[in-house]
Amino acid sequence: MLTRRTILTATLAAAAVSAIGARPSLAQLSKKEVFFDKDAPVLGNPKGDVTVVEFFDYQCPYCKKTHPMVEKVVKADGNVRLVLKDWPIFGDVSVFAAQAVLGAAQIGKYETAMNALMKTKGKLTHEEVEKRLTGAGLPMQDIAAAVNRHNAKISGLLDRNYGQALAFNFAGTPAFVIGTAIFPGVLDEKGLKEAIATARG
Amino acid sequence: MRKATLLALVLVLIAAVIPARAFEAPLPVDDAFVPAFDRGSGGALVITWRIADGYYLYRDYLAAQDEDGKALSLKTEPGRIKDDPGFGSTEVYYGKASAMIAGPPAKVRLTYQGCQDGGLCYPPTTRTIDVAAMTASVVGGGSFSLPVPKATANEGFRIAGGSAHTAVDRLLTDGGIGLLLAGFLGFGLLLAFTPCVFPMYPIVAAMLSREGTRLTAGRGFMLSGAYALALATAFGLLGMAAAWSGRNVQMALQSPLAIGAVAVLFIVLALSSFGLFHIQLPAALSNRFHTGSGKGGSLGGAALLGFSSAFLIGPCVTAPLAGALLYIARTGDVLIGALALFALGLGKGIPLVILSTVGGKALPRAGGWMETIRHVFGFVFLATAIWLAMPLIPERFVLLPWAVLALVFGVYAASYEGLRPTGGYGVMLRSVAFISLLWGALLFIGFSLGASDPLTPLGPLKGSVSAGAHPSVRKADFAKIESRNDLASQLQASSARNEPTLLYVTAGWCVTCRTVERSVLTDPDVAAALDGVRLTSLDVTALDPARRALMQSLDVIGPPTMIFFDAEQREASGTRLVGDITAVSLAGSAGAAKGTLQ
Numbered sequence: 036m037l038t039r040r041t042i043l044t045a046t047l048a049a050a051a052v053s054a055i056g057a058r059p060s061l062a063q064l065s066k067k068e069v070f071f072d073k074d075a076p077v078l079g080n081p082k083g084d085v086t087v088v089e090f091f092d093y094q095c096p097y098c099k100k101t102h103p104m105v106e107k108v109v110k111a112d113g114n115v116r117l118v119l120k121d122w123p124i125f126g127d128v129s130v131f132a133a134q135a136v137l138g139a140a141q142i143g144k145y146e147t148a149m150n151a152l153m154k155t156k157g158k159l160t161h162e163e164v165e166k167r168l169t170g171a172g173l174p175m176q177d178i179a180a181a182v183n184r185h186n187a188k189i190s191g192l193l194d195r196n197y198g199q200a201l202a203f204n205f206a207g208t209p210a211f212v213i214g215t216a217i218f219p220g221v222l223d224e225k226g227l228k229e230a231i232a233t234a235r236g
Numbered sequence: 237m238r239k240a241t242l243l244a245l246v247l248v249l250i251a252a253v254i255p256a257r258a259f260e261a262p263l264p265v266d267d268a269f270v271p272a273f274d275r276g277s278g279g280a281l282v283i284t285w286r287i288a289d290g291y292y293l294y295r296d297y298l299a300a301q302d303e304d305g306k307a308l309s310l311k312t313e314p315g316r317i318k319d320d321p322g323f324g325s326t327e328v329y330y331g332k333a334s335a336m337i338a339g340p341p342a343k344v345r346l347t348y349q350g351c352q353d354g355g356l357c358y359p360p361t362t363r364t365i366d367v368a369a370m371t372a373s374v375v376g377g378g379s380f381s382l383p384v385p386k387a388t389a390n391e392g393f394r395i396a397g398g399s400a401h402t403a404v405d406r407l408l409t410d411g412g413i414g415l416l417l418a419g420f421l422g423f424g425l426l427l428a429f430t431p432c433v434f435p436m437y438p439i440v441a442a443m444l445s446r447e448g449t450r451l452t453a454g455r456g457f458m459l460s461g462a463y464a465l466a467l468a469t470a471f472g473l474l475g476m477a478a479a480w481s482g483r484n485v486q487m488a489l490q491s492p493l494a495i496g497a498v499a500v501l502f503i504v505l506a507l508s509s510f511g512l513f514h515i516q517l518p519a520a521l522s523n524r525f526h527t528g529s530g531k532g533g534s535l536g537g538a539a540l541l542g543f544s545s546a547f548l549i550g551p552c553v554t555a556p557l558a559g560a561l562l563y564i565a566r567t568g569d570v571l572i573g574a575l576a577l578f579a580l581g582l583g584k585g586i587p588l589v590i591l592s593t594v595g596g597k598a599l600p601r602a603g604g605w606m607e608t609i610r611h612v613f614g615f616v617f618l619a620t621a622i623w624l625a626m627p628l629i630p631e632r633f634v635l636l637p638w639a640v641l642a643l644v645f646g647v648y649a650a651s652y653e654g655l656r657p658t659g660g661y662g663v664m665l666r667s668v669a670f671i672s673l674l675w676g677a678l679l680f681i682g683f684s685l686g687a688s689d690p691l692t693p694l695g696p697l698k699g700s701v702s703a704g705a706h707p708s709v710r711k712a713d714f715a716k717i718e719s720r721n722d723l724a725s726q727l728q729a730s731s732a733r734n735e736p737t738l739l740y741v742t743a744g745w746c747v748t749c750r751t752v753e754r755s756v757l758t759d760p761d762v763a764a765a766l767d768g769v770r771l772t773s774l775d776v777t778a779l780d781p782a783r784r785a786l787m788q789s790l791d792v793i794g795p796p797t798m799i800f801f802d803a804e805q806r807e808a809s810g811t812r813l814v815g816d817i818t819a820v821s822l823a824g825s826a827g828a829a830k831g832t833l834q
Contacts, residue, residue: 095357124359125297125349157326158296206262207351207358220262220356 069199069212070118074192076137076145079109079117085234086116087227088212090200093132093152094125094159095208097221102153108227115231119149120196122208125158130193132164137189138182139173147171148178262356263288267809269350270831271363273370281340281367285333285348292318293350295327297360298335301345308344311336340367413572417579424583431620432552433584435505436467436545438613440588443538453593460592462535464585466542467549468578474550475577478561479570489550492628495747498552499628502621509614511607546581552624565794608652615645627750635683638690642676645669689755709757709766714740714773719782720789723772727805730770734803736829737770741787741797744777749796752817759819765826769800798822800829 070086079087087109091098109117121137123129132152139148151171152164165175182189203210203217211218211227214234222230262268268291276282287293295315300308312335315327328350337344344365351357363372427433440460444451488494564573622637629637649669682693689695717723717739730737742749756762776783776795790799798813811825 092357095351097351097355097357122359124357126360206265207356209356220352221354 068195070116072118072120072192072195074188075118075120075196076140077116077118078106078146079115080113081116083112083114083116085114085214085231086118087231088118088120090120090122090196090203090205090208090210090212092122092124092129092208093136093155093164094129094157096157098209099153099155101209101221104224105227108224108231112228112231120199121193122196122200122205122210123193124208128159128161128164131161132159133193134182134189135164135168135178137192138178138185139168141181141185141188142177144173148173262352262358263291264806264809265358265361268352268358269293269348269361271346271348271372273365273372275370276336279339281337281344281365283335283337283346283365285329287329287331287333287350289331290353291350292328292330292353293333293348295329295333297347297349298333299347300335300337301347302341303343303345305345308337308340311338342367346372413575416572417575420576420579421583421586424580425586426583427553427580428584428587430553431616431623432549434613434616434620435502435548436584436588437591438509438610439541439545440592443541444592456592457589458535459538460585460589462538463542463545464582464589466539467546467585468581470543470546471550471581471584472574472578474546475564475573475575475580476570478564478577479573481565492747495624496628498548499621499625501548502552502617502624506614506617506621509610509617511610542585549584552620611648615641615648627747627754631688631754632686633683634688635679635690635693639676639679639683642672642679644676646671646673646676708760708763709771711742711753711757711773714771717772717774717786718780720786723774723786726770726772727801730801731803731805733770735768735770736803736808736826737772737801738766738826738829739790739799739801740771740773741792741795741799742773742775743795744775746795752796756817756819756822759823761823762819762826765823765830768830769826798825800825802829 069088087105089098089105093099105117109115121133123133136145136148136152139145148168148171151167151173152159155163155167168178169175200210203212205217206219209221211222211230213227213230214236216230216233218226218230268288270286272284272286274282274284285293295312298310298312300310302308312333315329315333318326318328344367345362346365347360347362349358349360365372440463443459443463444456564576618641622641625637626634646669649665649672652665652669678693679690682690682695685694685696687693687695715726717726723739727737742753774783774786776787792799796814796817798817800808800811802808808825808829811828813821813825
């Protein structure tokens with residue numbers, strides 16, 4: 036039968052669909068837990084009026100590739116808190132890297148350790164992680180001691196990060212929470228700035 | 237059918253002006269990597285992944301274990317070395333990947349991991365494969381997950397990453413408002429060549445011919461410009477209304493009353509084209525033309541004419557516009573809605589302005605062949621009227637008006653005396669007349685046989701269509717949903733049976749929905765594609781609070797909308813249909829929704 040067939044609407048609609056669902060636990064998540072976890076190190080301006088939370092992995096190539104841009108935007112803005120939440124998804128090397136950096140945080144070397152690993156490319160091995168940290172002036176025995184001493188604290192933080200990532204139903208890393216909006220996947224500079232502006236209201 | 241081609245063209249044009257976004261919202265992992273299982277030689281288990289475009293799997297992260305967690309040897313093929321400056325070098329698979337396990341145990345736990353190129357890396361996915369049955373059980377599931385309504389409460393979070401991906405949003409975010417307007421202008425320009433807009437041409441021609449000898453190119457430009465601007469303004473107001481009131485404009489434009497009224501108007505125009513009577517402009521308007529001292533009055537008249545023409549064209553183009561209108565309604569931005577449709581109206585006016593400026597002077601005064609052109613326009617108007625009214629005509633009778641039109645046109649063409657019967661054009665005309673008569677006769681026969689498809693009038697002779705493997709789908713087959721709880725229980729039931737669910741949002745006033753129910757659902761391909769899909773419908777004719785809440789939580793703007801849920805009660809990504817739904821798009825979406833079952 037002769038009908039008003041148009042592909043237009045169907046295609047427009049297809050583009051609009053995104054099947055990002057929410058888990059029931061999402062409702063139980065408070066802003067305080069996501070933005071102000073007492074054990075999560077804070078970068079940028081700790082007193083900033085907007086918090087950018089990024090779920091990431093030290094072996095996720097896109098997290099590392101876009102990290103300099105994220106830092107640049109946060110620094111240029113000057114009024115943003117940046118919380119990097121470890122979500123190790125690439126096996127035990129990722130868990131090891133996350134623990135090591137959080138251990139370094141306990142001896143006041145968070146940024147040094149984090150930056151050393153963010154500068155690596157793609158896949159890592161245990162040896163590569165150790166080499167990079169040692170190269171940044173962080174002897175492994177110091178880090179290991181710190182991790183052991185604060186084991187409960189670090190494991191608790193990693194567990195909470197994991198739970199939150201699932202509650203947000205994030206597909207993977209990187210993923211951002213900015214204000215009341217969530218962004219799965221890489222954000223470009225424009226997108227990040229806009230998200231911060233939106234969160235600021 | 238020409239319309240379908242035209243709109244496909246429009247679509248290509250629009251797609252061409254939308255620059256690709258750097259990062260698409262990532263697919264759910266099960267859509268990015270789709271594993272399939274097969275038995276290889278010697279009882280080996282062969283796993284093949286279909287990998288979506290722009291996604292890849294890591295070779296290093298493919299792993300298999302038996303039920304006790306003991307690693308199984310996995311034979312894989314070499315992948316491509318992915319090596320870029322920010323990446324390091326890793327072996328990955330694009331498009332397709334496969335792995336083999338020789339002598340597998342009864343249950344295999346398979347783990348794989350990959351990324352969206354340039355965007356996001358997924359956590360490892362694990363599936364348990366029952367080797368005897370060659371099925372995989374999906375980990376998790378069970379919870380009823382719907383897209384989160386946007387900006388609901390002060391506390392809590394909303395989904396933003398996924399929402400900024402309609403074509404309209406994209407035109408706006410990537411190219412700014414300039415590109416959005418250019419897109420709509422181009423769309424309008426293409427719409428200017430559809431029958432809906434044809435009445436504008438005689439109207440403007442009549443307007444210009446009143447100028448008589450005073451008509452110059454400049455004057456033609458001024459008059460038609462005023463007409464086009466007024467038309468665009470009227471469309472701008474429509475856009476504003478659409479953005480402001482959401483669904484309601486759609487509802488008003490699509491109501492049987494509006495469609496019927498415009499169809500009647502087209503018939504009146506056609507009769508007037510045949511010279512049965514002259515349409516007299518209202519006295520007030522007519523006076524403006526004649527007594528308007530100097531140019532001001534006449535320009536005002538042209539503007540008034542343009543503004544009122546929009547009410548004729550508006551409902552006629554709603555179907556192709558449905559998608560755009562719904563998205564304007566969704567953004568809720570009054571200014572953007574107004575500007576976008578203003579640009580659309582302007583686009584429709586451009587050919588008119590060009591014609592009036594360039595051809596105004598040469599405009600044919602009344603004469604023999606002008607008469608013929610008017611008659612042909614009359615037939616086009618009649619065809620447009622029938623096309624508009626089709627969903628309103630009882631199904632049993634839809635062939636009748638087409639049959640009559642084809643016969644009458646055949647008789648008209650056959651008896652036309654302006655050409656030598658033996659000349660080239662004469663032969664062509666006679667052939668056209670003959671084909672039209674033949675087709676009209678066939679349609680009449682089809683009508684008497686009870687057919688309803690103008691393209692296969694003799695279809696009933698082939699025997700009953702519904703005797704096929706899949707009886708055609710009827711509206712009554714859909715289970716009625718009235719609230720969120722209804723939907724939840726339906727989804728639970730289909731989840732238990734591992735079948736996808738279709739939710740069809742419809743309404744009594746929605747003319748497009750009738751077309752869907754009559755000619756899309758009855759298509760044998762659609763019936764086959766919907767076999768094994770649980771059918772549910774949400775009728776929003778009377779919008780009570782429960783239905784409204786459900787519509788909101790599903791992010792549905794209006795009927796017709798079709799949403800497919802997979803067996804895990806999540807919307808299957810990329811399958812939602814809004815506006816004019818075709819048999820092809822519906823079968824495609826149903827197939828995709830079924831494809832999510834593993």
